[in-house]
Amino acid sequence: MQLGGAKDSQNCDSSNQKVHPQPMEEAANQNPEAVEALVSKIFTNISSLKSAYIRLQSAHTPYDPEKIQAADKLVISELKKLSELKHFYRENNPRPTYISPQDSRLAAEIQEQQSLLKTYEVMVKKFQSEIHNKDSEIVQLQQHIQEATQKRAKLEKNLKLRGLSSSSSKESEGESETFSTDLTPELFKSTVEIASKAIHDFSKPLINMMKAAGWDLDAAANSIEPDIVYAKRAHKKYAFEYHICQKMFSGFQQQHFGLKSENEANTNKDNFFQQYLALREMDPLDSVGQNPDSDFGKFCRSKYILVVHPKMEASFFGNLDHRNYIMGGGHPRTPFYLAFLKLAKAIWLLHRLAHAFDPEIKVFQVSKGSEFSEVYMESVVKNFVVDENSEKPKVGLMVMPGSGIGGSVVQCRVYLTGIKEVE
Template identity: 40%
Template sequence: MDRHAVTPTSKSKLARAFANVLHIQGRNRRPKSLNNEDQKVKNYIQNEEALLGQLFANISAIKAAYALLQYAQSPYDPDFILSADEMIVSELKSLSELKQCYLKDQFDDRSPEITRVIAEIKEQKNILTTYEIMGNKLDSQLKLKDSEIIFLREKLDEANKENKLLEMKLSLIDNFHLSKLSINNFTLFFRKTIKSIWSFVSLFCKEMEYAEWDLDAAASSIQPDAIFSKPNDKYYAFESFVCQEMFDDFNDPSMTKQPDIFFNRFMELRSVIPADYLARKPKSTFARFCGAKYLKLINPKLEKSLFGNLDHRNLLMNSNEYPKTHFFYTFCEMAKHIWLLHCLAFSLSPEASVFQVRKGCRYSDVYMESVNGEEPFLMSNGSSETELRVGFTVIPGFRVGKSVVQCQVYLC
């Protein structure tokens, strides 16, 4: 039920009250000498009730026209909007005419009863029109929601298929043993590691933006001679910076080359939450790796600018506790993947060794994968004039015996 609707009973009471007020206020305008005063008052009240009915009809018409105007906004229909606007203007004019009739005591030529019935019919039609418009609008919204539901269901189905495929791939890691370990296992986990690196880099850049860093200038300081073809390509510079620090000393010759030790470390850490593991084993090899890499990656000046203090650094250097922040947790998740990749690399036989390509090297799709998308295939035609060169390495690659896991490079 429309909360603005007025029932016939309430309208009748309102009309009588309204008429009584008008009667009191209009005594001075009525003739003082009347032979049939009661009949005059009765006629006056009936005319006022009829006028009030017309007023209600006009208001309902304006409401219907306004509902039509709103409906025409979405989807945008200029002709529909113009028609609704003209209806509103017309009803406002009628309202103004009613006001003038009241002020001049000029009532409808028809009997008050007929005028009142016609006004009530008009009001009911307007109310019905308003409900129809609202119903059509709700139908449109329902169809839109149905379309969104269908789209989301399709996305859910795609996600479920991807999850099943991922589960099948992960079974290669969940069910393998050291004796069955292969480069395929390593490559699969390398792809997961890249995703964790990008998650941290995204958060890292957002924190820098919040701290009002000039990201373009910062990217240029990381890769001074790089020319980025797209504005967002500057984020590859930050990814290269993070990888440079995190993969540094990956093949430390001082590390004990015992595949079973590294494989056991991998199996121990692969399914745990990094923060929980650090809390349980604050002096473990992984804990020392996390602390050392954080302190190297986030120098004091950078940490101070990001957080306004050195609490992360002080906690890592002076206690066996670790920061309980979203930033550090995201860093630990990335560090965990790199550490596990490190363990897998030393579990292989022969072991995997990391490599990067120098700036200016010719692009080779055997050793490299371009982060520039399809540009290597679109730009290169085999001539020396269009020979593509490496601007910088974004993600390092790996050699495993005679096999290669491609590095990711940004081409200039």
């Protein structure tokens, strides 16, 4: 009986050993290489997952859909690998009834990594939602661009048709004038005002950049035109407007504005007006972007080289890369060059319009020292009195040429010496 009891007791013990798996510590002792390899894979995978997540974040600034999709796939791949390691561990290591302190620490770290894994999964879903929203925004913007392009093409077509229809009607009536009724002295005068304002507007960023670069503006103004007596120090800004005017209007009376590559087909007066209509409603950057080597594109490059001196540009940008890019046939998208393009467009439109008239409109300039004439000149200083030491005010600088059209005069704008400004 005692033997039988002992035997039953042994069987019971044997049964208990089969039901309860060995502790993790004992399992590790049996195959430490396998456990160590598994843990190493887990930590390597976690490191790769973190790296993939960082790439996913970086792809959002700046926003790059292709990089985001690639990083998203990489994150998902690493998550799958980590999930596979988790299932592999659970299949080969059932939960023990007894957990040693070392196993507890490992279990806690696994729990922490699982929580981190869930966090990454939530973040990935968030990024995927953002990608979807961004893709939708891109599609909408593309639709807006397409609609705007169609509207612009329609507007340009209507402008051309207006000129051609007017031409056809006048020819049928036997009239010699072959242009749209829009080609009037009033249109030319308004275009002169726009060009004059463009010169003034571009002088502002030019002067501001010179100040930022540490230029002596007094010395610079004197180098442009010496021996000018200014009523106020602030009036020296007109020296820079004078410089811009002289460079931009150089070659104005020539049909091709002094460009080397002349296209004889564009000398027809109707073509001059059509070119005016085509560019008038366009952004100048769009124009040079579509055709960098057009006559207008060549005009912009040649005039920029004349207006902005190499020393001036080197002080602005620290090198001549900007200038070399333009001389190489490019049109940079820098704020400074964009400001210049607005000026170039205004002068180019005035030139196209002047040569569209029959006879073409001639511009006139007045030289330094000429006596002031209210018929042909307009003072940029509106309220002034003659200096007591001067007999008559005289021209110091011309900041916009004049012209004669339709029996009337468009006055040139001048800065006078021998005056005092009235506050």
